[in-house]
Amino acid sequence: MSSFKVAISIVLFSLSLWAQAATDTRGSSDHPLLERYPRAWIVNFDQLETPDYRWVLGALEKVNGVLSTEQEQRLPGLLTRISYRIPPGVTAQQAFAYVQTQLEADNAQLKFQCQGRACGSSNEWANKIFSYAKLYGVERSQSYAAWQLNNTMVSLYSVQRGNKRVYLHLDLLEQKAPDQVQQLQREGYVRWPQDAGQDEMLAYLASSHRMIWLVGHQQSAGEADVLQAQSRQLAETVAQQLREAGVANERLQVFGAGALAPGLVAKGESAVFVIERP
Numbered sequence: 001m002s003s004f005k006v007a008i009s010i011v012l013f014s015l016s017l018w019a020q021a022a023t024d025t026r027g028s029s030d031h032p033l034l035e036r037y038p039r040a041w042i043v044n045f046d047q048l049e050t051p052d053y054r055w056v057l058g059a060l061e062k063v064n065g066v067l068s069t070e071q072e073q074r075l076p077g078l079l080t081r082i083s084y085r086i087p088p089g090v091t092a093q094q095a096f097a098y099v100q101t102q103l104e105a106d107n108a109q110l111k112f113q114c115q116g117r118a119c120g121s122s123n124e125w126a127n128k129i130f131s132y133a134k135l136y137g138v139e140r141s142q143s144y145a146a147w148q149l150n151n152t153m154v155s156l157y158s159v160q161r162g163n164k165r166v167y168l169h170l171d172l173l174e175q176k177a178p179d180q181v182q183q184l185q186r187e188g189y190v191r192w193p194q195d196a197g198q199d200e201m202l203a204y205l206a207s208s209h210r211m212i213w214l215v216g217h218q219q220s221a222g223e224a225d226v227l228q229a230q231s232r233q234l235a236e237t238v239a240q241q242l243r244e245a246g247v248a249n250e251r252l253q254v255f256g257a258g259a260l261a262p263g264l265v266a267k268g269e270s271a272v273f274v275i276e277r278p
Contacts, residue, residue: 022039022087023041024042025042025043025045028045029042030042031170031172033149033152033172034099034103034170034172035102036084037086037098037099039087040086040087040095041084042082042085043085044081047079048079049076050173052074052076053074054074054129055155056069056155057069057071057072057111058070058071059119060120060121061120067124076175077174077176081171084167090166091160091166092137092141092167093141093143095158095166096156096168100156103154108147109148109149110147113146114144115143115144116142117140125144130155130157130171134167135159135169137161141158141160143157143159151176152173152175153173154172154173155170155171156169156170157170180193180197184204184274189273189276190274192214192271192272202241205247206246208276209251210251211278213255214253215231215235215255215256215275216231216255217234217257217270217273218230218256224260225258229256231256231257231258231270234271235256237272238272238274239252
């Protein structure tokens with residue numbers, strides 16, 4: 001056989017191995033919210049209902065040999081877990097940025113982000129957080145971010161291994177959106193919905209005959225009277241929405257609590273609570 005034919009055979013054989021390697025693992029699929037990096041393929045996939053997902057919102061560290069995080073939340077929901085192998089020639093940062101751009105375009109809220117060694121041990125990310133050993137790579141190449149997209153919590157991680165292979169991992173935890181009208185009827189108060197459920201809340205309050213208290217909260221640094229005035233203005237904005245929906249003005253009372261109820265609103269956040277009165 002000529003050297004030319006040998007070379008062609010080697011190329012064809014290599015391409016066939018590449019095609020085989022680039023096949024998604026059986027039973028896997030992309031999540032409908034996010035598009036995969038071009039020519040990437042799924043190497044690990046799982047989907048399950050979990051009562052206690054660990055959503056990491058800070059760097060990993062070990063204290064007396066026990067893995068801990070600077071901040072985290074434990075959440076229930078439907079978890080979709082996808083690990084992608086990224087095609088050769090693409091860096092971990094490029095793959096990470098590809099998904100990050102989609103989240104930003106969808107107005108997802110960034111909750112935490114880190115890069116390189118500031119994220120902590122890649123071994124711990126791979127084996128303890130994401131339960132997939134092949135995500136263990138070179139720590140200076142890793143990136144992590146936590147995003148909230150409506151009722152879906154997103155954990156995004158990318159890394160390059162010592163053999164130069166690049167992986168990108170996604171955890172997407174979908175939480176059932178609470179029925180806030182039912183919560184208001186059951187508990188007597190509810191946080192004013194920012195996205196889904198606002199139309200239902202407006203319709204319910206317009207049809208009710210009870211008194212409505214709107215209490216604004218502003219958890220940030222500043223003078224007490226300034227924060228109270230700012231939070232009252234937030235509540236007044238909601239009151240105007242209710243008036244426009246047909247709620248009589250005499251049924252509304254507006255208050256500003258400022259930063260006086262720290263347990264209700266997280267640091268740096270603002271919110272309006274609706275309270276139904278007899």
